[in-house]
Each structure stands twice: as C-alpha cells, then as structure tokens.
Amino acid sequence: VGATIAATVLLTALAGLVVTRARRDLRRDLSRPLQDLETVVQDMAAGRLEVRAGDAGTREVRAVAAALNELADAQARARAVEAHIHDELRELDTAREDFVSNVSHELRTPLTTISGYLEMVAEEFEDAMGPRHQRMLEATTRNVARLRLLIDDLLTLSRAEARSTSLEQGDVRLLLRDVLTDVAITAAGRDLRVEVEEPEDPLWVLMDRAMLARAFLNVIGNAVKFSRPGSVVTVAASAHEAMVRVTVSDSGIGIPADEVDQLGGRFFRASNAVDNEIAGTGLGLRIVQTIVDKHGGDVRITSEEGRGTTVVVRLPERSARQGIGTPGPTLAQ
Known part of the structure; x- marks a missing residue:
C-alpha cells in the first residue's frame, strides 16, 4: 500500500512537472509569438509600415511571421511606386499647364492682331465691299472669335483641373x-x-x-x-x-x-x-x-x-x- 501511495505521489509530481513545462513551452513557442504578431499587425494597421515580425515560435508561427513580413515589404514597394507615379503625374500636370498657358499666350497675340486688322478693313471698306467679300470678312471674323473662345476655354479648363481650390x-x-x-x-x-x-x-x-x-x-x-x-x-x-x-x-x-x-x-x-x-x-x-x-x-x-x-x-x-x-x-x- 505504501509503495502504491508513493508511486501515485511520484506520478502526480511528474505530471505536474510535465504540465508546467508544457505550459511554459507553449507560452514561449506559441502564446508570446502570437501576441508579438498581433502587436505587429496593429502597428501596420496604424500606418507604421516599417515594423516587422520576429522569427520566434514554432515552425507554423515563423511561417506566418515570414508571410506577414513579405506582405509588409510588398506594401512598402507598392507605396514607393505609387509615390513615384504620383510625382510623375504632378510633373506632367505642371508641364501640361505650362504648355497650355504658353500656347494660349502665343496664339492670343496674333489673333488680337488679326482681329484688329479685320475691324480696320470692315470700317475702311464698309460701303465699297461687295457681297462676296463681305461674306468672306464675316466668316473670318467669326472664326477668329471662335479660336479666341477656344483658347480661353482651354486655359480655364487647364487651371480648373490643376489648381488647388480654397x-x-x-x-x-x-x-x-x-x-x-x-x-x-x-x-x-x-x-x-x-x-x-x-x-x-x-x-x-x-x-x-x-x-x-x-x-x-x-x-x-x-x-x-x-x-x-x-x-x-x-x-x-x-x-x-x-x-x-x-x-x-x-x-x-x-x-x-x-x-x-x-x-x-x-x-x-x-x-x-x-x-x-x-x-x-x-x-x-x-x-x-x-x-x-x-x-x-x-x-x-x-x-x-x-x-x-x-x-x-x-x-x-x-x-x-x-x-x-x-x-x-x-x-x-
């Protein structure tokens, strides 16, 4: 009977030791690494994309950490590409605005001159111009006005698309x-x-x-x-x-x-x-x-x-x- 009791106590002690060690190993290899992963995910969700997961824990936990790190690296590369594209688009918008502005200025000057000469011709030959020439003058004046309106609209659209609005x-x-x-x-x-x-x-x-x-x-x-x-x-x-x-x-x-x-x-x-x-x-x-x-x-x-x-x-x-x-x-x- 005494031997049985002693064996039982010994087995109980060994079982407690095994459970304690298993709990410690579980905490070391699974629970803490998972908590660390949770913290990393929360940091990434908050915008701190520079954080990375450690390589502690079981093989499965390390695999999850590696996948998470690969995802973070891919996001970082995507953000870099996005920033580069954004900068290029901004440069293109600036170049487009400059182009439209410069072309508008260069076209307005000769159109103003042409319009002025047309007015002078209309006044000088008001009573001496035949119907055919009158129609030609009116068509030219109408198309000069149309070009001027087109230039104004192009410039307005370019400014509306490009400018910040307060x-x-x-x-x-x-x-x-x-x-x-x-x-x-x-x-x-x-x-x-x-x-x-x-x-x-x-x-x-x-x-x-x-x-x-x-x-x-x-x-x-x-x-x-x-x-x-x-x-x-x-x-x-x-x-x-x-x-x-x-x-x-x-x-x-x-x-x-x-x-x-x-x-x-x-x-x-x-x-x-x-x-x-x-x-x-x-x-x-x-x-x-x-x-x-x-x-x-x-x-x-x-x-x-x-x-x-x-x-x-x-x-x-x-x-x-x-x-x-x-x-x-x-x-x-």
Missing part, C-alpha cells in the same frame, strides 16, 4: 444673381425670359466664388444659347437633404438620346448643335463638371431632343451654424 462660405443665391445679370443682355437680345425661383433663406455652401460663377455662367449661358426665341429659361435654387440644388431648365433644341452619355467629353458637341451652326467649343460642360467636382458636388443632365434640357448642379450645404464667412478647406486636384 473654399469660403457664400450664398448661392447671391452668386446666381450676379450670373443672371451677366446673361440678361444676351437673353433679352434673343427674346428670352429668364424666370428665377429661390427661397427667402440663404443657401450656404463652401465655394471658390470665381470658379463656381464660371460654372453657373456656362450652364445658364448654354440654356440661353440653345433655347428658341420667345421661350423661357427657368433657374431654380433650393436645399434638400443637406444638398443645395441649382436646376436650370430650357425648352430648346435638346440633345439626341444616343449622345447624352457623351456629354462632358472634351470637345464633344451634340450633332444637332453642329447642324444648326450654333457656336461652341465643346469644353463648356467639361469645365462645369471639373469645377463642381472640386466643390464636392455633382452634375446631372436630362434632355430630350426637340423638347429641352435640364441641368441639376448639386453642392454640399453648409449650415449657418457652422459660421458665416469662415475660411473653408482647400481642395487639391
């Missing part, structure tokens, strides 16, 4: 009133009536005033340009679901259904506009989309050929509680 709080209603003043003479000359619908309360948004005014001028100007004499252009501003909406509707020539998806492409002009010989560069809507994108908004267009077009510009609303006139964020390209 936004300040402003009332969309006041901006629209200034734009409507600018198009009033053109609308009156075409016997158009422009109706405005706006709320009594301000419509606050963060804006680059000059750029956003150009966007609205393009949209409303297009509505006036493509409308039929004697019709109505409606400009409505409102706030809905934290967005300020500016809706411009006309009952003009509209856009063919199979061409609506192409709107906003560089130099795209609807076929019916070309057929009707309505002047334009095909860059106006692209400029609008670029500017509105810079303001965190979007542009939606619906149109039916022969019935008219509706353009909706949506911009994030800025509550009056956020402060009036306070500087806004800067949106880079």
